[in-house]
Amino acid sequence: MSVQKTFVCVVLGACTALLSCSKARNVSPDTANADAVTKQQQLSVLNLSASNDAIADLAYSSFDAACFNPNTNLYYSTTNKDGIAAIWTQAIYWDMAMDVYNRSRKPAQLARVNAIYQGGFNQYDGYNWNNTTTWFIYDDMMWWVMALARANQLTGNAAYLQKAQAGFDRVWAGSYDPVDGGMFWDFNHSGKNSCINFPTVIGAMRLYNITHDKAYLTKAQSIYTWAKTNLTDASTGEVYDNKIGANPPGGQAYTYNAGTAIGAAYALYKQSHNATYLADAKRYADYVKNNLCTDGILPAEGDFNEQGVMKAIFADYMMQLVNEGGQSQYLDWIKGNITTGWLNRDRARNLTYRNYAVTCPTGYIQSYEASSLVTFLQLFPKNVCLFPPGVTFYANTMYGGTATKPIPKGNYTLAQLQKYGFVDNWASSASIPDGWTVTLYSDDNFLGTAWQLNADTPHFPNLSPTANDVVSSVKIQ
Incomplete structure (x- = not known):
């Protein structure tokens, strides 16, 4: 994994990405989203289901x-x-x-x-x-x-x-x-x-x-x-x-x-x-x-x-x-x-x-x-969807490195996340479809520090506390 490591969830054109969190106290949505892209900044951005x-x-x-x-x-x-x-x-x-x-x-x-x-x-x-x-x-x-x-x-x-x-x-x-x-x-x-x-x-x-x-x-x-x-x-x-x-x-x-x-x-x-x-x-x-x-x-x-x-x-x-x-x-x-x-x-x-x-x-x-x-x-071929539905996690910040498969809405323990290519304590950035909420947990089974994210987040290290390389379970709603 790169030194830029920040967990990012990415979803565009029906594609979602999850973010990673650090192991500690719960973090309010306002604090967690300080680095996320705001809805106002997305005025010209396509709906996640865009072709x-x-x-x-x-x-x-x-x-x-x-x-x-x-x-x-x-x-x-x-x-x-x-x-x-x-x-x-x-x-x-x-x-x-x-x-x-x-x-x-x-x-x-x-x-x-x-x-x-x-x-x-x-x-x-x-x-x-x-x-x-x-x-x-x-x-x-x-x-x-x-x-x-x-x-x-x-x-x-x-x-x-x-x-x-x-x-x-x-x-x-x-x-x-x-x-x-x-x-x-x-x-x-x-x-x-x-x-x-x-x-x-x-x-x-x-x-x-x-x-x-x-x-x-x-x-x-x-x-x-x-x-x-x-x-x-x-x-x-x-x-x-x-x-x-x-x-x-x-x-x-x-x-x-x-x-x-x-x-x-x-x-x-x-x-x-x-x-x-x-x-x-x-x-x-x-x-x-x-x-x-x-x-x-x-x-x-x-x-x-x-x-x-x-x-x-x-x-x-x-x-x-x-x-x-x-x-x-x-x-x-x-x-x-x-x-x-x-x-x-x-x-x-x-x-x-x-x-x-x-x-x-x-x-x-x-x-x-x-x-x-x-x-x-x-x-790029029209029949190969660039951003299929679901949240996508990335190994590096700025949506770089290895990516998971798109993850649909649901609650996922580490074992369930691994089926999508997710690795424990690995994620560094994510993009989230409009209207979706992603809650990241630093421990398995939805325990430990939690971060709630409502928009694309390219740099997990900037979350407070840092969420870089610490996420172990996730809820996507």
Whole structure:
């Protein structure tokens, strides 16, 4: 159990979570709930029976309200709305808009997809790929090429395809190394990075699927082979950030590089049915799950820089592997990240944060930081309830670590709690459905110190007396 240990009960969308208490005197409800989320703070929070769709809608509409500029049809860099987001991240936000449309199929959302294209057209010189003031890094171009091709697949708009093909040709002509293979990320050819190589594969495969021009397929296969050899560890699945000259690959392992590697491998698998590609995609996913996470939670990434958007990219391709590729073994892991991040949102604005394991700041944050969980929510399967009915206890504070199964209303001794995965003297946080009351006891059989809780409580150590790692029995009403 983590040092942050605080017992929390969590329930959202018909999901309840119990809290833990410390062994001693009885504690009044007013005192016990000093750290709990008040009903007033939950004005915008969904009823506990909310569906995945309702949560996804709320997350996206809240992100839009905080970060979208309806005058330019592009996104701000921060919730202060005082500057435009970086050029490449606008393409990622466009992908998010397409994810929302694919989930909802709402005409208004399709109009938003088309509006963002026009916003980019107006802001970026009509997608004039030869404007080296607007476009000065090859990977910036390729993120847009990928999104443009996807938008054509979604809408059938020929203009999107024309822009995607022209952009791809421009990047290929300037970035591809015909001697040693691979793609350079910048105009100076300083290095060959994952952020251009794997996206090039995805862009080429989308254009191949649209046009059936085998030249795109050949390019995709060539770049993937080079990138797998030079930018990944074939045994562990680690995706390196870059390769500089003849040096071995290096740089930090980031989620977005793993995500595009997954997307590239899966795109080739779909076309060829070659199981090696699917095995590659799973190996990249396994590396992130087993090596980049802390207690199963994805890395924060993005200490006030554009890296906050990285997990939004990872979400798109990871969930494609799950949803299209049938790799359901990752669902519990992804679900744990989504529920933890959503429970830790800023509940006044319903904004989520790049670090899912801590409470979202209530002040201004970057749009990059607020984007990734929104994307995950658009893509998570509708038939796998994120917050089923019942109270859920967590081993760590802030709804982190191992969680119990949802526990319905009733009185539970330790033996009865253990059937739901509860561990004695273990709980550190909990979330409680609206209208439910949870009474925690420090001893078995409803004895010892008692705490009464009526709302989500993310930090049991803050209860008075501390309820961290002490709960042994519970009543849920």
